[in-house]
Amino acid sequence: MNLDELYQEVILDHYKRPRGAGLRDPYEGESHQVNPTCGDEITLRVHVDGDKVADISYENVGCSISKASASVMYELINGVSVEEALAKTAEFTALMNSKGQGKADEESLEDAIAFEGVSKYPMRVKCALLGWMAFKDALVRAEAATPAGGND
Amino acid sequence: MNLDELYQEVILDHYKRPRGAGLRDPYEGESHQVNPTCGDEITLRVHVDGDKVADISYENVGCSISKASASVMYELINGVSVEEALAKTAEFTALMNSKGQGKADEESLEDAIAFEGVSKYPMRVKCALLGWMAFKDALVRAEAATPAGGND
Amino acid sequence: MEAVSKLDVEAVRADFPILRRMIGDKPLAYLDSAATSQRPVQVTEAMRRFTEHSNANISRSVHTLGAEATEAYEGARAKVADFIGARSADEVVFTKNSTEAINLVAYAFQNASVKPGADPRFVLRPGDEVVVTEMEHHANLIPWQQLCERTGAKLRWIGITDVGRLDLEQVDEVINEHTKVVSFVHVANLLGTVNPTSQIVARAREVGALVGLDSSQAVPHIPVDVTELGVDFIAFTGHKMLGPTGIGALWAKAELLDAMPPFQTGGSMIETVSMERTTFAKAPAKFEAGTPPIAEAVGLAAAVDYLDKLGMENVRAHEKELAGYMLRRLETVDGLTVIGPRVPIGRGATVSFDLADVHPHDVGQVLDADGIAVRVGHHCAKPTCVRFGVTATTRASGYVYTTTDEIDRLVAALEKVRKVFA
């Protein structure tokens, strides 16, 4: 096993200095996700403004991979359109499920390409996806809470 | 496997012409035994007179070993004292449980020595003992049914 | 005979070390595959390799062996799911055998019936009915009997015709608006009957009952596709399909697994646990409390690979021929009566018979002296025995490695039985 491949500088940096951490108002959807095999948890809120992800805020307990992944996600999709956020979520999820076969697109995934190596470690893929699952779930809840089309 | 060792003439003879078969009156104890692995059954009655086993009568469904064993038992213990009947039962049971190591005493067990070979076949030992278990059980019931010491 | 089927039986036999076993001075003729099949060296080797290379507990660790073991175990699940045409690997729950798989479903009803807010499809009350058949293995009878005893529901059953088929004329009456669940045997282990399923499944749907199959004797012998069958659950078992003991499987629709309360509880089936309260993981984990049969799953996957390589259509064709040959040859034995269908249509290569009233124990014993292994007794199907007025039968059953030569040896030895007990 090549440790450096898994624990890249970028990952350790996001782990030690998570971007956007903390729970903030306002928000329309909140999700709580648990990884039952290790007990890791995240609570994540989404504030949608128009067709934009206006804020993602979160609090989490977990390993470096799950914490760094949430931080990278924040950087990547906070402030972009809902559509783009979902596209990036799908792209990142596919990369994680590629069993080491996927090639990350730096243009699109930016810092998240550091997780390419994680996809070789099936036991860690769940860690890397926990925050993203929370985002998807919170978004669904936000959309359910907001009258369709209306945003004022 | 040596078939002749298991299916001796004596056994086949008792199987084909069982001695003492049929259910008769009077009797003080009756037992019904089932071999759950093969469904073989015996109903057996004991009539005790004084300290004597005055009659053993039975009806059974089963393989040659179980039927011959009941017939041999009838010959061996019908009409003897309760004490002797129990001693022979113990002797035969020990022989059957000897895993092919026991030596049968012809003086004491008569035709029943033909079962010596059966003790090598663990799956058949239960067949050979079914009637004897019914006898022991019926005797216990007979004694429970009869006022202690009294017999008139 | 073998020329017609596409199985190269001699090549198959070479994979089964036990088939070279001698019983005394006679080569073993193993005609007891309906009780348990033999294992090819591929299965034993896969398990040994796993044990000596990757053995670890699954799901809860990040070390290399743990990851390899988890992948092997989940890979086995996916393979088994694929083998029976399941939509998703998550619809396959590993159990210890078929019996546990059926008990799991029966206990889902029992536990739902005492649980406020349980899915009404699983709640049984007096007045409700459960349907089985008269040709069940005890594994698909007693769990339902017990369930009925404990909930007040009523057990009903579809009878058997004289030729050993389900009496389908009873279906519309026995399955009715009171029926909550129908669980019936796919291929009968005593009679060898392959039951037609569509009419019973259709009737169950009509009355809104759940419907499942005891496929213990089906999955090893005929192509089984759960989607095509249109049922809600099936149970089967590793040791009858070239796999190891200690593993079986329940397949059930994902949606039903979600609705069912857990059966056994403990580690690896939880979401969160406090001293006061537990919430459960999603299926299949929800139903797999404790350390599962990990090496056994690896063995079962190897067995599935083996059967896949042979091709289940070829297995079926081989056994059809074999059944025909068995029936034809057995009927030549004086005093022999087949119990079960006497034509090789809608039946497998499992044939029960009575031989001139010689007790099956004695038949089996004499055959064993010739190296021929058959099963004797009630085959865990006492009600079937009662239906045909016998306490026990002698049963010969074949599988992928069974030859017509072994059947010939059986027939010759049966003649010897008749002589000994004439």
Added chain:
Amino acid sequence: MEAVSKLDVEAVRADFPILRRMIGDKPLAYLDSAATSQRPVQVTEAMRRFTEHSNANISRSVHTLGAEATEAYEGARAKVADFIGARSADEVVFTKNSTEAINLVAYAFQNASVKPGADPRFVLRPGDEVVVTEMEHHANLIPWQQLCERTGAKLRWIGITDVGRLDLEQVDEVINEHTKVVSFVHVANLLGTVNPTSQIVARAREVGALVGLDSSQAVPHIPVDVTELGVDFIAFTGHKMLGPTGIGALWAKAELLDAMPPFQTGGSMIETVSMERTTFAKAPAKFEAGTPPIAEAVGLAAAVDYLDKLGMENVRAHEKELAGYMLRRLETVDGLTVIGPRVPIGRGATVSFDLADVHPHDVGQVLDADGIAVRVGHHCAKPTCVRFGVTATTRASGYVYTTTDEIDRLVAALEKVRKVFA
């Protein structure tokens, strides 16, 4: 260190092929035996020999393979019974794992509680209480939680002190005249604590409650004699004691097994069966529905032979030394806090710890890169985690093949962990 104990660890290691495995370019240091032990070649070989020579279903046939398989299976039962000091082989029920053994007992209560005429010791009503401890594995917690939920009984528990021992001061209050059953962990899998049993057993007797042990981590590691323990039942599991997966055991007093209603039902556990009604065989058959893990029983017997040959007193002595060495060495690591007893008294060679708040997943991952396999997570003991204010721990656990050299490698690698996550 090893010189003092009578185990020749190098000779032992030679019997375990997996210990020669390389993880990347590092030799495997397997420190995860509390999750599952490795298997010596003697176990694998015994299973292979059985499979290739005597494989058959048990109990119901007269053919040679069937007789051999039955003798092997029942012989394994006798061997296991002897190993734990049971009075009779009939007191040992084979299950698929510990978890099933405990569920079997819990379901005896559940089923007795809805059965008219059941033995009153197994009947639970609102007002009755069930007692466990705060240091249970989920396997000995959730089945009792569920049982209480279904019967209206109340679950109570004995707490843990700050040093990781049972708080015995609570015993007299928690176990009282309402208590019907006490089931507690013998050796705790997260903390490593070896619990003293006599006070709890005595108190349970005083109030007339049944009392049993989850001995999953005890039977593999310390001499266990059920008669001396004076309990009513114990549960343990094959894969943690050098045996295969797919098999575990419940030991219970014969008289209790007789009084308990069956759990799973099906073949091989009956006396007679009709469509209407079933009567059950005597224990242990009554609790072993379906085809049991036959080859696995053979493997477990070989594991018991292996442990017997080592001598359980020697195993215990080796692990006592190992525990002392682990504790001493781990305490030298900066920022490391042991969770559980910090002295090698009343504990086994299973040590959980926190390392400078680095998440156990990361600890485990870095160790794996050095070939060191430890377990990380909640170890199926979430309430224990909560008690010590952590969501997970890193756990190193040793067994008969564990060397002090492997502990040294662990300690060195932990220093590396600190560097990566400093």
